Amino acid sequence: MGTAAAGAAVLGAAAGATTILPHVAATSSTGLKELATLGGSKAASALSVRAEPNLATTVVPSNWDYTADVVVVGMGFAGLSTAITASDLGANVLILEKGSQGEAGGNSRVCGQCVWVPGTDQNGNVNPSALFNEQMYFEQMADGQGFPTDDTLIQTLVLNSANNKHWFESLGAKMAWGIFPQPFYPQFMGASQVSMPYGGSWSVSGGTHPYGNNWFFLQQQVVNRNINVMYSTPAVGLVQDPTSREVVGVMANPAGSSTISVKANKGVVLCTGGYEYNAQMVRNNIGIPNLKFFGSPHNTGDGIQMASAVGADLWHMDVYAAPTGWSAPTPPYKASAQLGMPSKGGYIFIGADSMRFCNETQSPGPNTAPSPGTTVALVAGKYLSHGSYVSPFYPQPIHLIFDSVGFGAGGIFGGGPGAMGWIYTVEGYVPDPTNKTELANGWITSASTLAALASAIGKDPTAMPNEVSNWNKMVAAGTDTEFGRTTGLTAISTPPYYAIQLLPLIYNTQGGPVRNSNAEVLDASGNPIPRLYSAGEMGEVFSYLYQCCRNVSACHTMGRIAAANVTALMSQD
Amino acid sequence: MVGLEGARESESSSAPPVGVKKHGTSMAVWNVPTPVEFGVGFNPRIGVRCNDGCALSGATVEVLDAVGKRVATATLGPVPWEGTKDLYWAEVEIRAPEDEAYHEWSARFPEGEVANLQHAETSQLFALRTTRPPQCTVTVGVTDAATREPVDSAYVRLGLYTVYTDKSGVAKVSVPKDSYDFVVWKTRHRMQRTTIEVTKDDDLRVELVQCKACTGLLP
Numbered sequence: 001m002g003t004a005a006a007g008a009a010v011l012g013a014a015a016g017a018t019t020i021l022p023h024v025a026a027t028s029s030t031g032l033k034e035l036a037t038l039g040g041s042k043a044a045s046a047l048s049v050r051a052e053p054n055l056a057t058t059v060v061p062s063n064w065d066y067t068a069d070v071v072v073v074g075m076g077f078a079g080l081s082t083a084i085t086a087s088d089l090g091a092n093v094l095i096l097e098k099g100s101q102g103e104a105g106g107n108s109r110v111c112g113q114c115v116w117v118p119g120t121d122q123n124g125n126v127n128p129s130a131l132f133n134e135q136m137y138f139e140q141m142a143d144g145q146g147f148p149t150d151d152t153l154i155q156t157l158v159l160n161s162a163n164n165k166h167w168f169e170s171l172g173a174k175m176a177w178g179i180f181p182q183p184f185y186p187q188f189m190g191a192s193q194v195s196m197p198y199g200g201s202w203s204v205s206g207g208t209h210p211y212g213n214n215w216f217f218l219q220q221q222v223v224n225r226n227i228n229v230m231y232s233t234p235a236v237g238l239v240q241d242p243t244s245r246e247v248v249g250v251m252a253n254p255a256g257s258s259t260i261s262v263k264a265n266k267g268v269v270l271c272t273g274g275y276e277y278n279a280q281m282v283r284n285n286i287g288i289p290n291l292k293f294f295g296s297p298h299n300t301g302d303g304i305q306m307a308s309a310v311g312a313d314l315w316h317m318d319v320y321a322a323p324t325g326w327s328a329p330t331p332p333y334k335a336s337a338q339l340g341m342p343s344k345g346g347y348i349f350i351g352a353d354s355m356r357f358c359n360e361t362q363s364p365g366p367n368t369a370p371s372p373g374t375t376v377a378l379v380a381g382k383y384l385s386h387g388s389y390v391s392p393f394y395p396q397p398i399h400l401i402f403d404s405v406g407f408g409a410g411g412i413f414g415g416g417p418g419a420m421g422w423i424y425t426v427e428g429y430v431p432d433p434t435n436k437t438e439l440a441n442g443w444i445t446s447a448s449t450l451a452a453l454a455s456a457i458g459k460d461p462t463a464m465p466n467e468v469s470n471w472n473k474m475v476a477a478g479t480d481t482e483f484g485r486t487t488g489l490t491a492i493s494t495p496p497y498y499a500i501q502l503l504p505l506i507y508n509t510q511g512g513p514v515r516n517s518n519a520e521v522l523d524a525s526g527n528p529i530p531r532l533y534s535a536g537e538m539g540e541v542f543s544y545l546y547q548c549c550r551n552v553s554a555c556h557t558m559g560r561i562a563a564a565n566v567t568a569l570m571s572q573d
Numbered sequence: 574m575v576g577l578e579g580a581r582e583s584e585s586s587s588a589p590p591v592g593v594k595k596h597g598t599s600m601a602v603w604n605v606p607t608p609v610e611f612g613v614g615f616n617p618r619i620g621v622r623c624n625d626g627c628a629l630s631g632a633t634v635e636v637l638d639a640v641g642k643r644v645a646t647a648t649l650g651p652v653p654w655e656g657t658k659d660l661y662w663a664e665v666e667i668r669a670p671e672d673e674a675y676h677e678w679s680a681r682f683p684e685g686e687v688a689n690l691q692h693a694e695t696s697q698l699f700a701l702r703t704t705r706p707p708q709c710t711v712t713v714g715v716t717d718a719a720t721r722e723p724v725d726s727a728y729v730r731l732g733l734y735t736v737y738t739d740k741s742g743v744a745k746v747s748v749p750k751d752s753y754d755f756v757v758w759k760t761r762h763r764m765q766r767t768t769i770e771v772t773k774d775d776d777l778r779v780e781l782v783q784c785k786a787c788t789g790l791l792p
Binding site: 122131163191195197199200 | 599600601602603604605606607617618620654655656657660675677697698699700702728729730733735736737756758760
């Protein structure tokens, strides 16, 4: 808990005043004192294109509204790690967070929380061979697939991430080890050391939140250090000195207030997450329509655009981590629910042409590592085809077709209180185990005949029933001659019939400004943009394939590296 | 992110008999050293878990080489791996192939009846890098550049071979004659990295520079 700072200055946009930010008292772990006047959260619309007037300016204010040594943009794991470390190194820190207090933290708040600590077994012992195997595994996810990336950064990330458990413990956390899924690419060199016992994940134990304990623990560290936080204050542009090219501050738009200027005496660290909810950026970089997202609707690529506007080079813009595969249109929620499959009865997927296009049980999943004999197993956004990892194809619109046996067999939409994902943790969606609420909401369509169902979902009323009939014949014969499906060979034959539109579900994007092993943001010539740093999933090192848990730990590691380097700079003042 | 305990499991590869429900299973393979000297024995561990929590002790697992030939079998032990509820495991004895190469092998849990219930097959690939026997011993002494004191627990790597320095700041690593990427690093120190040719036993001295703010890498 924080204590009131004696003589704390009043904060506000005083005309002509340059205010040196004091450390403002925090009231409680859940009642962080907000520094700007807030008119409620300025929530981003799902799939919106953010229209901002000035992403960068070279007009350096003569009078700044706020000042800090280090300005951290974003309060996810990367931002928190940066802020805590910078504060511990003696810097005066200000965090600008786009979300309201109840929506702060980006994807970090609602993700799996697991901290990857390479080369470390469940007793905390570090094995140098296992550390190097992690590095090899990492390099193969990138270089080995024909997408070489910065091996120095990989090595930095792996070696320094081995300290993550100790770092949390140094902050007072008790860390619990948990077994982790097998490596997604078990055939890669080093994969067996990414598995048991070194591949476990660590999380903060003893937390009271139903989800997000690691994030809340670190948020409390911010409170304990009286680090200043401005909620509902999206940054909209960087201030760059036209002569030196140094990034000297940030422009931000607090909700209900006019634009403010924030001076960064030492530097700015961008930790703004990905761009999943920026439809234009998704279209330009990923090119898959109708993607759905697990995480924060505030991820609209703000930091990527701001960095680009001051000359940052971008990388890995087409890389994303796709999780367990499917969601569906779920208005009015902004984020997405994870879809399961009917636990009884038959079901198939049909594409735009009303035909099946895959073995439905080779479901996407980060925990589904390819095994000998499998033909399609989607792993973190890629699947193994003829010995190579390729991007999947989605013949949209795709629909799940099933019957009343499946509808009555339990909730198809997964998750619920305490489950991972923004829609559950922040928006409070609770799936109906009878599916009736989802049917009433229009998330599930039903009809008494297959032809009527087809018409209702925009499919061919002749072709779709024929496809179901074809499926039922294969079931009767005991063999899926089209795609080799061997489980769930059950007919779809008991009306009424149901359909759900299937949409590919993403955890997060990985692209953003190029970053070196010092967490410096680089321009197109490979030179650091002075006083600009980044951490987190915006511009991560993953250049093609992804292994779960690495994003979270990379946030902590690169955030701490960014903090160490930015605080070492000479102050502008 | 859920762990193995709650992971979606890979599907079985064959249809169940009518009316018999098969429990899904999943597998982990670990303790495969990198590298492993060709012709030498090593002991990978194989763990198998039933999605429904069945006790799989007594079931057989096998290791297959790149062409599917069985090279070893083992029986899952009576006690789950420490810290897990139901990852039953076995240690397998294997002799590494007699060549210097990268191998892609697999471990397999065959479909069958265990604990009076049908369990689906599961398998897991793993990579194996075999290498020549060591011919030279390189002794690396690491000291602090400023104080000249030994640096313990420094990470030392020659190619695929890694070790930590002991309390006296010394690490010994035995390797075949070859050219190696040589790395010495400790957190909050600048990394030393170069390429060295190892043709005989050798003594190397490395000084690490402390650097509070640096990542440990040379500029």
